[in-house]
Amino acid sequence: MLVPYCDPTAKLGAMREALKAAALNVSHRGIRAKLKHVMQKTSHKTRARDRRRFQKIAPDVKLGANVQIHDFVNLYGCDIGDNTKVGPFVEIQKGVSIGRNCKISSHSFICEGVRIADEVFVGHHVVFINDRYPRATTEQGRLQRDSDWRLILTSVGRAASIGSGAVILCGIEIGERSMIGAGSVVVKDVPPYTIVAGNPARVLRRLPRTGRK
Numbered sequence: 001m002l003v004p005y006c007d008p009t010a011k012l013g014a015m016r017e018a019l020k021a022a023a024l025n026v027s028h029r030g031i032r033a034k035l036k037h038v039m040q041k042t043s044h045k046t047r048a049r050d051r052r053r054f055q056k057i058a059p060d061v062k063l064g065a066n067v068q069i070h071d072f073v074n075l076y077g078c079d080i081g082d083n084t085k086v087g088p089f090v091e092i093q094k095g096v097s098i099g100r101n102c103k104i105s106s107h108s109f110i111c112e113g114v115r116i117a118d119e120v121f122v123g124h125h126v127v128f129i130n131d132r133y134p135r136a137t138t139e140q141g142r143l144q145r146d147s148d149w150r151l152i153l154t155s156v157g158r159a160a161s162i163g164s165g166a167v168i169l170c171g172i173e174i175g176e177r178s179m180i181g182a183g184s185v186v187v188k189d190v191p192p193y194t195i196v197a198g199n200p201a202r203v204l205r206r207l208p209r210t211g212r213k
Helices: 008-054
Strands: 055-057 073-075 114-116 154-156 194-197 202-206
Parallel strands (some): 055 073, 114 154
8 A cells, every 4th residue: 555655844834834824814813903993093083073173162161060062063151050951053152141951952042141040941943132223333334342232131030941943032031931932032021930922922821830831
């Protein structure tokens, strides 16, 4: 019986090639793992950088604990209380005070001179106004400055609700737990525990002072 000849040199060479391939595979796995780690870190940094870019929050803004702010906002010189949520495309100007546990929905504009108490709901695209007779220029034709117009304050009481698309004129008080219908134009004070709606907004009915309706 003939036994096939096996060249020990060839066998050793084959083993070397197999070891090289295994080492190369391990090396490739290590490189792939490192690349994945670098890409993940880069992705996290990019997202963080994008989030900073999409949120324009001035250094003088005071935020309470657990405040949630969505992207595409413009906040400066305002004070926002604990647990309040601010939706996207919202502008809150200097001197505005917003209490705790409020919800400010998207596309709303809260101008200087507005004071909002705790637990207030502000619907989408709500607009506040702080000047009864706004002008772009003075009688001399130059652009108005802060000293050329009078700031008029507005206050919103605790747990009040303002429906989407409402316009709130300046110099009024919105009472505690009152409700303003969507699309209303509010030109005078809203009594506490009442529902108002329309243009101009009128009292539709009164709410009970017990419970949380």
